[in-house]
Every structure is written in C-alpha cells, then in structure tokens.
Amino acid sequence: MRIIHLSAECYPAAKAGGLADVVGSLPKYLNQLGDQCEVVIPKYDNQWISSQNYKNIHKGSFKMAEEEVRFSVLKMKEDKLGFPFYVIDIPGRFDRPGIYIDPWSGRGYWDELERFVSFQIAALEWIKDEKKDPDIIHCHDHHTGLVPFMLSQCNRYRSMSGIPTVLTVHNAEYHGEHELDNYKLLPAFNIDNVGLLDWNGHLNSLAAGLKTAWKITTVSKNYMSELSENSNGLEMLFQQERQKSRGILNGIDTEVWDPASDALIEYNFSYKDRKKGKRKNKEYLCKEFGLNPDLPTISFIGRLVREKGADLLPDLFKQVMYSDQEVNFVLLGTGDPQLHQIFSGMAGDHVGYFDATLEYNEQLAHQIYAGSDFILMPSRVEPCGLNQMFSMRYGTVPIVRSVGGLKDTVQDISEDNGYGITFAEFNLEAATVAIERAVELYKDPKEFSKVLSTIMKLDFSWKRSAREYIDMYEALTQK
Ligand code: GLC
Numbered sequence: 040m041r042i043i044h045l046s047a048e049c050y051p052a053a054k055a056g057g058l059a060d061v062v063g064s065l066p067k068y069l070n071q072l073g074d075q076c077e078v079v080i081p082k083y084d085n086q087w088i089s090s091q092n093y094k095n096i097h098k099g100s101f102k103m104a105e106e107e108v109r110f111s112v113l114k115m116k117e118d119k120l121g122f123p124f125y126v127i128d129i130p131g132r133f134d135r136p137g138i139y140i141d142p143w144s145g146r147g148y149w150d151e152l153e154r155f156v157s158f159q160i161a162a163l164e165w166i167k168d169e170k171k172d173p174d175i176i177h178c179h180d181h182h183t184g185l186v187p188f189m190l191s192q193c194n195r196y197r198s199m200s201g202i203p204t205v206l207t208v209h210n211a212e213y214h215g216e217h218e219l220d221n222y223k224l225l226p227a228f229n230i231d232n233v234g235l236l237d238w239n240g241h242l243n244s245l246a247a248g249l250k251t252a253w254k255i256t257t258v259s260k261n262y263m264s265e266l267s268e269n270s271n272g273l274e275m276l277f278q279q280e281r282q283k284s285r286g287i288l289n290g291i292d293t294e295v296w297d298p299a300s301d302a303l304i305e306y307n308f309s310y311k312d313r314k315k316g317k318r319k320n321k322e323y324l325c326k327e328f329g330l331n332p333d334l335p336t337i338s339f340i341g342r343l344v345r346e347k348g349a350d351l352l353p354d355l356f357k358q359v360m361y362s363d364q365e366v367n368f369v370l371l372g373t374g375d376p377q378l379h380q381i382f383s384g385m386a387g388d389h390v391g392y393f394d395a396t397l398e399y400n401e402q403l404a405h406q407i408y409a410g411s412d413f414i415l416m417p418s419r420v421e422p423c424g425l426n427q428m429f430s431m432r433y434g435t436v437p438i439v440r441s442v443g444g445l446k447d448t449v450q451d452i453s454e455d456n457g458y459g460i461t462f463a464e465f466n467l468e469a470a471t472v473a474i475e476r477a478v479e480l481y482k483d484p485k486e487f488s489k490v491l492s493t494i495m496k497l498d499f500s501w502k503r504s505a506r507e508y509i510d511m512y513e514a515l516t517q518k
Pocket of ligand 1: 056057058061209210258289421422423424425444
C-alpha cells in the first residue's frame with residue numbers, strides 16, 4: 040500500500056519532540072512489513088537538511104489569498120532513513136532555522152498559520168500534479184490537520200476526494216487556533232461548510248482535521264479515553280468522533296535506540312553485561328557533572344513546560360535535597376525561560392547534587408538514558424511518552440505519573456511483575472513519595488537488579504503497533 044505521511048517533524052531531519060521520533064520510525068517499520076511509505080516535511084534551514092543531497096523533482100505555484108506562493112519538492116537522493124524522504128521548499132516561509140520557534144527570540148513565528156497552510160497546499164498540489172494517487176494520506180497533528188478538510192471540501196482537489204485520510208493526534212494540547220477569517224487562505228470551498236473549520240468561533244486546524252479525516256488515531260489507548268475528558272477544549276468533539284477513533288501505542292526505533300550499538304553513548308552494553316555497562320556509563324555521566332556515582336541518579340529529559348510537569352521539579356528537587364536522602368538530579372531540556380533561570384540558580388546552589396543542561400542535545404540525552412538509575416516523568420498530560428521506553432531499553436527505571444501512555448507502559452513494582460514506580464496525583468507530596476520509593480528500591484540491590492533485568496527484556500519495538508496501523512489502512516481501502 041502506498042502511504043504518504045505529511046508532518047512538521049521527522050527525525051533526524053527536524054525534531055522538536057516525540058512527533059519526530061514517530062514519523063522518523065513508524066514508516067520505516069511499515070515498509071519493512073511490505074508497505075510503501077513516503078515522508079514529506081517542510082524544508083527548514085537547519086544543518087541536517089542542508090547537508091543532504093537532493094533531486095529537485097517538482098516545481099509549482101498556487102494562490103494563498105492574494106499571494107502567489109512558489110514551491111519546489113526535493114527528494115533526498117540516498118535512501119538512508121528507510122523510506123523515500125521529501126522536503127518542500129517554500130521560500131519566504133520555511134527558510135528559517137526553527138520548526139515552530141525562532142531560536143533567537145524564543146518566540147513562535149508570527150506566521151505559523153500561513154507557513155503550515157502553504158506547506159499543506161503545496162503537498163496537495165504536488166500530489167495532484169504528479170498524479171501520485173496514494174492509497175492513504177496520513178497526517179500528523181494540527182500542522183497537517185487542514186489536509187483532510189481540503190481533500191473533502193475544496194473544489195480544486197475534487198479528483199482526490201476519494202483518498203482516505205488518517206489524522207494521528209500526538210498532542211491535543213495544541214490546536215493551531217486562529218481567527219476564523221483565515222479560511223480565505225484556503226482554496227475555494229462551499230462557504231456553507233465553513234463550520235467544519237470552526238471550533239468556538241475560531242479556525243481550529245486540529246478540530247477541522249478531526250471532523251473531516253476518515254480515521255483518527257492517537258498514540259496510546261489510555262490517552263484515547265482521556266481525550267473525551269481532557270483535551271484543552273475539544274472534549275465534546277472527541278466524544279462525537281469516537282466511532283472513527285482508536286488508540287495505537289507508539290513504538291520506538293530499536294535500531295536507533297540500542298545500547299549495544301549506540302554510537303552516542305560512552306560504553307556500549309547489552310542485556311548480558313548490563314550491570315557493568317550501567318556502572319561505566321553512570322561513572323562517565325557523574326564525572327561530567329561532578330556527581331557522586333554511588334548515589335542514586337534521577338534524571339529528567341524533556342521540554343520544560345507545564346504539560347510535562349516541569350514546574351513541579353524545582354520544589355521537588357529542593358525538598359529531596361534538603362531531606363536526609365542523598366540523591367543526584369540531572370536535568371536536560373529547554374522551555375520556559377523562568378524555569379531556565381530557576382534551574383541555573385539551583386545548579387549553582389547545589390553543586391555535587393544537581394546539574395542542569397538547558398539545551399536540546401540528542402547525544403547527551405542518550406548518555407543520560409544509559410548512565411542514570413531512574414528517569415522521572417511527572418507529566419500533567421502525556422499522550423504516549425517515548426522517554427520511558429528509551430530509558431527502559433537502556434536499563435533505567437521509570438518514575439512516572441500514571442497518565443496517558445505512561446499508564447499503558449509502566450507497571451508499578453508493587454504489582455506482580457511490576458517494573459517501575461508510578462504515582463497518581465499531580466502534586467509535590469505524591470511525587471516526593473515516588474522518589475522516596477525509588478531511593479528505597481536502589482538501596483535493595485537484589486530487587487533493583489531484578490527490575491533492571493525485567494525492563495531490559497521488555498519489547499517496545501514497532502512490531503505490534505505497526506500491524507495495527509496496517510489493519511486500519513487495509514480496512515480503509517477496502518471500502
Ligand atoms: C508528543 C507527545 C508524546 C508522544 C509523542 C509521539 O510529543 O507529547 O507523549 O509520545 O508526541 O507521539
């Protein structure tokens with residue numbers, strides 16, 4: 040089956056979060072199972088994208104409101120990602136370094152809507168002009184949520200209206216919400232149907248996609264059921280569209296995330312020499328940060344935003360550090376400038392126990408997974424979460440709030456065959472108890488080593504989930 044994935048991110052070309060990891064790996068595994076997936080993203084001006092070789096395969100132009108937009112489609116010459124990879128070059132809109140945020144100002148780009156509308160129209164123009172005729176168009180998050188709308192409503196794409204569309208929701212906190220008047224950016228459609236773009240009086244790209252896609256998926260079963268109760272204002276819509284929706288748990292790319300061959304970590308190790316491997320990576324990590332490798336080391340990796348519970352961390356870390364327990368904390372991530380300030384201050388105040396690296400650093404992330412004892416994810420919202428799966432593959436025990444996909448992937452050590460530490464309430468007390476339980480576990484070498492052995496044997500590969508996508512694609516094309 041020929042499937043075109045349209046997305047704002049794809050690892051390793053452009054990554055802001057887990058969306059990139061999924062779009063960079065699911066198509067590869069689907070192709071290994073016999074599908075023919077291709078991935079299309081905008082051509083950002085970043086180092087990875089600029090350093091590849093491309094063939095210019097298509098040029099086109101279209102009108103977006105009053106503006107004449109020119110674009111070209113470039114195909115990467117080498118096939119090193121496991122799928123044909125295309126970037127769409129739209130001068131004036133995407134020849135900037137950031138995906139969503141301007142790295143110089145730290146703010147979102149002012150023309151977010153125009154950028155992603157132009158990307159979506161360009162993709163459809165290309166598919167139409169080249170008569171690519173895919174079996175499925177698979178869209179990811181609100182940045183591509185207007186594609187199902189345009190295919191079903193715009194006269195210009197009537198010939199393609201029979202192509203089934205899938206919209207995967209990786210994060211329903213972000214909607215791509217703008218003034219309704221912006222519908223004028225889209226190619227002509229019957230204005231009586233403008234309501235399909237509208238949610239609470241605004242143009243809402245995610246809502247439009249949810250209403251018009253043939254199928255909706257999200258990235259874990261538990262998140263699917265949470266969306267009807269908590270989706271930043273879209274609860275009713277998720278309830279309405281329940282029939283065509285399903286949760287499919289993400290997998291991870293077990294070729295990229297393999298401690299036995301990962302070139303980004305200091306010491307490679309496998310299940311067999313896990314204890315030695317963990318110890319050596321931990322010693323290396325602790326040396327880098329001036330920490331004592333005999334203490335339990337708890338790390339946080341991720342965007343420093345409310346959704347991930349990053350605002351709970353300063354008080355949580357301080358509370359533990361001022362108690363009589365000795366613990367190392369390592370933090371890696373970027374986000375809220377106020378939190379940056381707090382964490383920098385804390386790193387100065389707690390030398391030897393806490394260190395923060397306030398940047399996006401893929402290599403350091405791998406080393407932290409390999410060298411930590413625990414990974415902490417106190418998320419308010421977590422559609423799937425990949426960090427807990429990466430960390431378990433690297434023998435690092437997850438401490439997570441039981442929410443979204445974290446609930447589907449981490450079982451508490453108090454249960455039979457449990458292998459992680461979970462807590463239910465989002466508050467300081469609950470998170471502190473979770474850390475205390477982690478320290479207790481660490482101090483019991485027999486139990487700790489049992490958990491290490493269990494987590495390293497768990498299978499978080501795409502094998503099972505890729506099958507679920509295939510079943511869905513097949514059901515869609517048999518209609
Ligand atoms: C988003 C979600 C995360 C999920 C990822 C991939 O980043 O916040 O939970 O794992 O998308 O689907």
